[in-house]
Amino acid sequence: MTIKNEEDIVRIIREDEWMMSLIRIVKTLNLPDCWICAGFIRSKIWDVLHNFGIRTPIPDIDVIYFDSINMDESEEKKIEEYLKSLMPTIPWSVKNQARMHVINNLPPYISSVDGISKFPETATALGVKLDQKNNVILAAPWGVKDVINFEVKPTPYFLESTELENIYDTRVVKKNWDSIWKKVKVYNIIS
Template sequence: MQDRFLADVLANRHNRAILERWDDLALPDAWLVAGCLFQTVWNLQSGRPPEADIKDYDLFYFDAGDLSEAGERAVQARVDALLGDLGVCIEASNQARVHLWYESYFGHPYAPLHSSRHGIERFLVPSTCVGVRPGEVCAPYGLALLYDGVLGMNPLVPHRDLFERKAASYRARWPWLRMAADAATPHPAA
């Protein structure tokens, strides 16, 4: 299923261009994550263009040596310089500092992360917990939930209010997605 996922992700020309320039980014523990990946898959499954309605392209990186906003802004400026010609919004986020701002932004506490992969496994919806970088896929809950269009609440981030808003947003764009019982959501593989 990973081969199918990579083929689908690369059908999106922006994902492909970002991954082609990966070495130039030179970000520590970096991954292309989330919406630009799972939304590409769902667009293809819906017969839509792969890039349709994708708001932004998220890059996670992990730099525990610089938890400052200024450091993250400097990384964002470098990303903009390297990828700005793509004409899409690309957001770089240092996963080592998410715990510093998450509660004030989302209203829920968030424990410090120890890697970018750790951040990927903590998205609100397990079927969307995906990341790629050249030669590697991160899908801590597997890919079946993504391809089956199953939306369940992540037990690692049990914020029902945030989950329900996110799931409603996804179902408005891809009405065929279906809700799962919370108990049916698997835990990440060890």
């Protein structure tokens, strides 16, 4: 199967009942500016493009939202516990993007998609949610070319400082994606 664009990505997500069930559950939370992101989408794309018959396990399902009123980390943990009560076999990870800029020492984010744009890799800077009419919406602030072409590159924000470059390089070595998906090409910043 080929994936050429965002429409193809939306189609493979819509056709995946497991993914859709998680997206529907997350929508019921009614969190502001809420998305499932990162490896949830990237891994699906790479699995399809590698013709894997079995889904590659991912360490967590990243749920993000943007609430500048209640930025207490304990609220994220409550949401995680609630999701685990609904689907206990899913490794939920919930993060409010209104406070996550602090982790990377960046200026405050203005939305969840702004937070996604500051993820370390362009191939992982992806989000998905359902709109009011239950249409699948894909956020890809850096486009989908890199993920479709199996290219792991830093987002522009991770090219801005040596500290962020080190985070990116350490992360891609630890993730070792090219050992799972053989077509993946990882670009290191620091030689």
